[in-house]
Amino acid sequence: MDLKLHPELKESLMKLCNDPHTTVVVLSGSDQDVLDDNFGEFNVWLAAEHGMFLRSTKGTWMTTMPEHLNVEWVDSVKHVFEYFTERTPRSHFELRETSLVWNYKHADVEFGRIQTKDMLQHLWTGPISNASVDVVQGSRSVEVRAAGVTKGSTIVRILHEIVQSKSISSPIDYVLCIGHFLEKDEDIYTYFEPELPNNNMGIPRSKLSDTTKGLGDKKHCKRTSQKPQPLPSLGNRNNGFEKGGNRSSVSPDKVSWSVLDLTADNYFSCSVGRTRTKARYLLPTSDDVVSFLKNLSQAY
Structure with a gap:
């Protein structure tokens, strides 16, 4: 299945990227x-x-995978996914270097759910019974990935490389984080969060303002956290990445400096379509995201 960028997003995204x-x-x-x-x-x-893979602007891809990441389970999981793809019309699976995803978005929903239950039984009693993996269920998908791989767990490596390459030395003005993430990947919101809301299950959020004033005039954005706290540092200046696909050689835990000193007033997290989320704000659909980014780009 081809994934395509929203056709109305190009102009505003280009303007934001070129700032x-x-x-x-x-x-x-x-x-x-x-x-x-x-x-x-x-x-x-x-x-x-x-x-797990990172590419700088106009650069080449590099890997951030831990050197000893075990992916021996991939082939056996692939066989299970192939089997269920064949017996589930209009389903498909994607084979990636560190994960596999089976998707039945275009299949019959009820039949897909029955197949999912059967698939999970096959996986847990066979290929991944002793493997170090996480099984992540989406609304109409099943993903098997290496254990501990989430967007929040890798953001420190990504930011580390960005800060190094752009020679950033002063605190970042603000962070805007928008996404439609599975619950497991919502740790990216709490990585930046100055104060984690006291609700492990996530709480309903207010809708992000349709204007761009949410990033400049705080009275237009209803906040839920009150006491700002500093976030983890990004690591030392020895960035630990090598071009050409080599692995990171420096642990992000070796911390000596920081450019992230966010408070509740300069962090904006927004979930798309998920009403129970760790994000502060909500946009109902991807069309709303496009409208918001258009307004934001016009304010630049």
Whole structure:
């Protein structure tokens, strides 16, 4: 299945990406080819497969995978996904370097749910019974990925490389984080969050303002957290990345400096379509995201 950028987003995204004071990052579960096809013309950082692969603006792909990441389970899981794809009309699966995804978005919903239950039984009693993996269920998908791989767990490596490459030394003005993430990947919101809301299940949020004043005039954005706290540092200046697909050699836990000093007033997290979320704000659909980014780009 081809994934395509919203046709009305190109102009406003191009303007945001070309602003010298703005850094745009696209962090996706999709593979490198999908991101290259959709964002290759933009001055944007790309992070594929939940951040396991990173490409700077107009640069080459590098890997952030831990050196000893075990993916021996991939082939056996692939066989299970192939079997259920054959017996589930209009379903498909994607094979990536660090994960596999089976999707029945276009299949019969009830039949797809029955197949999902059967698939999970096959997986847990066979290929992944002793494997170090996480099984993540979406509304109409099943993903098997290496254990501990989430968007939040890899954001520190991504930011580390960006800060190094752009020689950023002063605190970032604000962070705007918008996404439609599975619950497991919503740790990206809490990574930036100055104060985690006291609700482990997520809470309903107010709708993000349709105007751009949410980033400049705080009275237009209803906030839920009250006491700002500093966030983790990004690591030392030895960035630990090598071009050409080599792995990171420096642990992001070795912290010596920070450019993230966010407060509740300069962090904006927004979930798309999920009413129970760790994000502060809500936009109901992708069309609303397009409208919001249009308004934001016009304010630049």
